[in-house]
Amino acid sequence: MLKTLLANVDGMVYRRRLDSEWTMEFVSQGCQRVTGHQPADLLLNRRVAYDELTLPDDRLWVREAIRCAVAEFRAFDLEYRIVHADGGVRWVWERGTGVIDVEGRPIALEGLIQDITKRKSAETALREAERRYHGLFDNAIEGIFRTTVEGNYLDANPALAHIYGFGSPQELMVSLQDIGRQLYVDPQRRDEFMRIVKARGSVTGFESQVYRKNGDVIWISENARVVISEDGRPLAYEGTVEDITERRLYQTRIEHQANYDTLTGLANRSLLQDRLEQALLTATSFGTRIAVAFVDLDRFKFINDSLGHHVGDELLKEVAARLQSCVRDCDTVARLGGDEFVLLINGHSGPESVRQTMECMLAAVAQPWTVEQGEFDVSCSIGVALHPEDGEEARTLLKHADSAMYRAKDSGRNNFQFFTRELNTLMTERLEMESHLRRALDRQQFVLCYQPRIDLDGGRIVAAEALLRWRIPQRGTITPQRFIALAEETGLIVPIGKWVLQTACAQNKAWQDEGLPPIVVSVNVSARQFRQENIVSTVAEVLRDTGLEARYLELELTESMVMHDAPQLVAMLDELKQLGVLIAVDDFGTGYSSLSYLKRFPVDRLKIDRSFVEHIASDADDATIVRTIIALGHNLGLKVVAEGVESDEQLRFLRSNLCDEAQGFLISRPVSHRVLRRMFTTRSKRDLRA
Ligand code: C2E
Ligand code: MG
Ligand code: MG
Numbered sequence: 001m002l003k004t005l006l007a008n009v010d011g012m013v014y015r016r017r018l019d020s021e022w023t024m025e026f027v028s029q030g031c032q033r034v035t036g037h038q039p040a041d042l043l044l045n046r047r048v049a050y051d052e053l054t055l056p057d058d059r060l061w062v063r064e065a066i067r068c069a070v071a072e073f074r075a076f077d078l079e080y081r082i083v084h085a086d087g088g089v090r091w092v093w094e095r096g097t098g099v100i101d102v103e104g105r106p107i108a109l110e111g112l113i114q115d116i117t118k119r120k121s122a123e124t125a126l127r128e129a130e131r132r133y134h135g136l137f138d139n140a141i142e143g144i145f146r147t148t149v150e151g152n153y154l155d156a157n158p159a160l161a162h163i164y165g166f167g168s169p170q171e172l173m174v175s176l177q178d179i180g181r182q183l184y185v186d187p188q189r190r191d192e193f194m195r196i197v198k199a200r201g202s203v204t205g206f207e208s209q210v211y212r213k214n215g216d217v218i219w220i221s222e223n224a225r226v227v228i229s230e231d232g233r234p235l236a237y238e239g240t241v242e243d244i245t246e247r248r249l250y251q252t253r254i255e256h257q258a259n260y261d262t263l264t265g266l267a268n269r270s271l272l273q274d275r276l277e278q279a280l281l282t283a284t285s286f287g288t289r290i291a292v293a294f295v296d297l298d299r300f301k302f303i304n305d306s307l308g309h310h311v312g313d314e315l316l317k318e319v320a321a322r323l324q325s326c327v328r329d330c331d332t333v334a335r336l337g338g339d340e341f342v343l344l345i346n347g348h349s350g351p352e353s354v355r356q357t358m359e360c361m362l363a364a365v366a367q368p369w370t371v372e373q374g375e376f377d378v379s380c381s382i383g384v385a386l387h388p389e390d391g392e393e394a395r396t397l398l399k400h401a402d403s404a405m406y407r408a409k410d411s412g413r414n415n416f417q418f419f420t421r422e423l424n425t426l427m428t429e430r431l432e433m434e435s436h437l438r439r440a441l442d443r444q445q446f447v448l449c450y451q452p453r454i455d456l457d458g459g460r461i462v463a464a465e466a467l468l469r470w471r472i473p474q475r476g477t478i479t480p481q482r483f484i485a486l487a488e489e490t491g492l493i494v495p496i497g498k499w500v501l502q503t504a505c506a507q508n509k510a511w512q513d514e515g516l517p518p519i520v521v522s523v524n525v526s527a528r529q530f531r532q533e534n535i536v537s538t539v540a541e542v543l544r545d546t547g548l549e550a551r552y553l554e555l556e557l558t559e560s561m562v563m564h565d566a567p568q569l570v571a572m573l574d575e576l577k578q579l580g581v582l583i584a585v586d587d588f589g590t591g592y593s594s595l596s597y598l599k600r601f602p603v604d605r606l607k608i609d610r611s612f613v614e615h616i617a618s619d620a621d622d623a624t625i626v627r628t629i630i631a632l633g634h635n636l637g638l639k640v641v642a643e644g645v646e647s648d649e650q651l652r653f654l655r656s657n658l659c660d661e662a663q664g665f666l667i668s669r670p671v672s673h674r675v676l677r678r679m680f681t682t683r684s685k686r687d688l689r690a
Contacts, residue, residue, distance in 0.1 A: 006030075011114035012039075014050075017101070018070070018106060021049035021663050025108065034115050036085025055081040055089060070098035070106045076326040079654040080115065105130045113563065136500035143241035146227075149234050151179040151190075163220065163243045165212035166670060185209040185217055197237060208246065209304070219248040261335040263311055263313055264320035272334035272342055276394045279346050290356045290387040294401035295323065295361065298379045298413040300339035305561070307373050314371060315378065322364040326357055342398065351386065351418070358382055358416040366414065382416035390419045403427040430486070436472065437483060437492055441499060445471050445475065447504050451670040453522070453641060453663040456655050461680065463520040463554065466504035467670045468496070488528050495551065497529045498538055505546040507673050512552075516680050522554040527561040543579070550580030554608065559584050570600060577602040584641070589629060598636055606633045606663075610644025613664070617649040630659050655669060 006013050012030035017023040029038040041047035054062060058080040069076035075097045084090045093589065094306030096111020122404040124359055137144055143160025147153050153176060164183070164200025166172040176182050180190035189208040196203045204226040209217050213232035259271040267275065276292070283290050299321060316339065323341055324334045332344040345363070348354050365380045383404025391397040411417065440446060450464035470478040485494040501523050508521040523539040529535055555576065561569075573583060585598075589612055608629050615622040626642070633640035642654045645664030654662055668679065 002319075009112065011112050014096075015108055015110045016050060016136060017108055018098075020051065021045050022054075024050055034090070035082060035114055041264070048215050049120070053082045055083055060207070066096075067107065070109070073098070073100075076111075079120075090115055091117045130544040140240075143243075143497055144239075146236050146238040147179065148236055152177065153179075154236060155238075160241055163212075163218070164217070165214055168209040183210045185211060191331065193222070193224075197224060198234075202228055203239075207248075218243055218245045220244060264317050264335050266320050266324070266334050266341070267334040269334065269336050272332060272336075273394065274398070275346075276333045276344055279344060280320050280387065280394060282346075287349040289350070291343075291348055291396075292385050292387070292397045292401045293345070293354075293358065293361075293416070294383045294385075294398070294405040295341040295343060295365075295380050296382075296405050296409070297339035297365075298381055298409070303376065303378075307371075311371060311373065315376075318369060319365055319378065319380070322635075323361055326360040326364050333607040339503065342401070353388070354384060356529035358384060362414065362416065381405055381413050383408055383419065384416060385419040399427075400424070403430075432487060433483065434490060437470075437487060437490070440470060440472075441495055445473075446499060447471055447672075448497065448500060448507070449670040449672055450507075450521075450676045451663055451684070452668050452676060453661050454667055455661050456651075460517075460662060461519055463522055464502060464508075464555070464676060465522040465670075466507075466524070468500055468524075484526070488526050491528065493515045493526045493528050497526060498542075500524075501539065501542050502546070505542050505548045508552055509546050509548040511673075511680075514677070516677065518552055518556050520552050521548075522556055522584065524556045524586065525681060530561070530569060530572060534581070538570055539576060539581060540579055543570065543581075551582065551627075554582035554584050554605070559588055559590060573602055587643075589625065595632075596633075603638060605639045605641055607641045607643050607663075608659075610664075613644045613650060613654075614646075616653050617647065623653070626654075627657050628657075630657055634658070 007029035009028060009030055012288045013026075013028040013033075014024055015026040017025060021611045023045050024042045025044070027042050029039060030040040030133055031037060031042055035042070035053055037048060037053075042050060042053075051059065062078060062080050066076055068074075073284070075095065076094075077095045079091060079093050080150075081089050082092050092113050093116045094111060094113045097108050097111055098106040099108040101107050137157045140157055140159050143163045144155075144157040145153060145160055146155040150164045150365050153173040156172050158169055161167065161169045161172040164172055164176075166175065180187050184190045186209065189306045193203060193206055193208070198208070203222075204223045206222045207220070208220060210220055212218055221244045222239055224237050226234045227236045227238055229235045259268060260266065261268045276290075279288075279290050282288055297315075300312065300315070301315070303315055316335070319339075320333065320335060322398045323343065327343060327345070330346045332346070334344070336342055336343045343357075345357060348357075361382065362380065365378055367378075369376045369378050383401045383406065385391060385397045385400035385404060387397055390400045400419040400423070403423050404417045404654075407426075408415050408417040409422055417423075447469050449469055450466055451646040452461045453463040453465065454460060455462045468484075470483055472478065484493070487496055504521045504523050508519070512518050521666060525535070539553070543553065545686060576583065582604045583602060584607055585603055586607050587609045588606045606625055606629060612622050612625050613631075616621075616626050630640045641661040641663060642650070642659050643663050645651055645654065645662045647666060650664075651662060651666060668676075671679070
């Protein structure tokens, strides 16, 4: 019985000597399973000694541990490794005691050795897994936590401590005792969080603001779930925390950009649209009154072109602030782009109160504006449309306010106009005009007339300015004031301008071919032509086609345009100059010019604007201005032309102040090419001297 019992034990029961071989005196059948050797082979070291089976690394300490236990009359319990007969290493668990003789001397060991390799590898796997998970927990970028239901931390990883501004998870867990009150900026957020977790068992992407240790407020996003005990009670919460402050900031910035103008911080077009729609809904339901005002700066282009875009930007910011100062919080000032602003007045008491607001705005904008470059007078033109009288829809109101604004511009700027029915008609006409203008070239409705320019010394006709006329059958002749701006806006000025250049050059060549004394033909050129096409090659092409010598062509550029000191413009003018074409500055004196451009641009002539010439005989200031321009021109080696000469008095003044040339109704109105040809023959020097 003892034999079978021993044989059935899971492991090897043994008795061995305390010698250096661990000589076995008895081994049970289990030896075969544990070591792979037959018991007989191990017995009395017949084939192999147990000490040899012990893994060399473990031999020493195992022997020492057993020696100690035996010396102290203790049982021993060890785990170590042996080498199996198959060459593999096995973990064994040995428990035993020393056997002593009658005199109390240890003589042998008895005990049990079991193979625990399976258990050992399971343990290692478990440890490995734990180590891995801990690594994840410790190294995660997201904060990970476990809390009690009451809101105390059970666990927190370094990332969470970092997010909340603590030095370590331990510090965090000690410091944050009441999450709801200490952490959340809005304690109700915590309640909301709990409510969702309780109701659904989990929560994802829950965003809230929390305090960091140093008091900074950050945005976090939480995912969490409730851990349920076996009997169904909530045990804890566990989840992750992400710092989304950057993302939130970015989002707000994007939202802001989508709704606000970056330069001025005012509402932009899309926000205005929203607010206007909203206001209209309220107005329709509650009968509140709305007004929409379109504000456009006067002569903003001059300032922008002459002083540079950064100064232009400063002006826009300043104007934005001034406009804003005239309205209440419930109103909206928006910038549509460029120098266009729209004001939405929400709930006013009637046209009179709107009028007051508009007057306030005109006055605010008209305050002198001082920058490094000097002091400037700024003004704006405003058009107003009222709801519901002038329109029911946002689009109509804006459109009508816009056309009222154009009316304000037409009536001399720096004023405001309410929309009227007849304005509507004007607007329709404008649209109609645009569609007619598009076809005018094809229909050959343009003609040029020519206004002669005389030399004040001898009175000879030295030049003729080509002035555009638009003849529409049944409607008569339209002067450039009424359509040039439209042609510029629509870009039609480019093909039209080319036609003018072609026709004027061809005409001048024709006069010369007829044997008339050669004169210069002067052609007005718009800024848009310089921007849109290669004006240099167009001019060269026209001169080639018509055979006109370049020195008989003069291009008139407005002052505002020349002042725009763009390097490309200088380059283009230089190229034109190379061709041999003359350059004149038209309407001189009307731009906010620094005059320094005159040195850099290859200019031949200054044409003093009509507005100065008009009063030279009666206004001392104008007389001084004209005299100064003449002197300035001469100092720079330029010829000076006076425009709009209507009286003998003016002519005398100009002649005595040594102005070079004159043009105006006194000499001749703009006339057809036939009339001009006749003038060469009939007009004598005597007529002019008279
Ligand atoms: P601008 O170049 O300054 O042309 C002179 C304008 O003054 C002409 O008006 C002319 O008829 C007018 N004028 C001449 N002498 C007198 C005078 O003694 N008294 C008065 N009260 N007016 C006088 P117009 O022909 O109506 O042209 C107006 C403006 O339209 C021109 O001013 C020019 O800037 C522009 N323009 C005319 N033709 C063209 C063109 O072919 N292309 C471009 N881009 N602009 C043009
Ligand atoms: Mg001109
Ligand atoms: Mg002019």
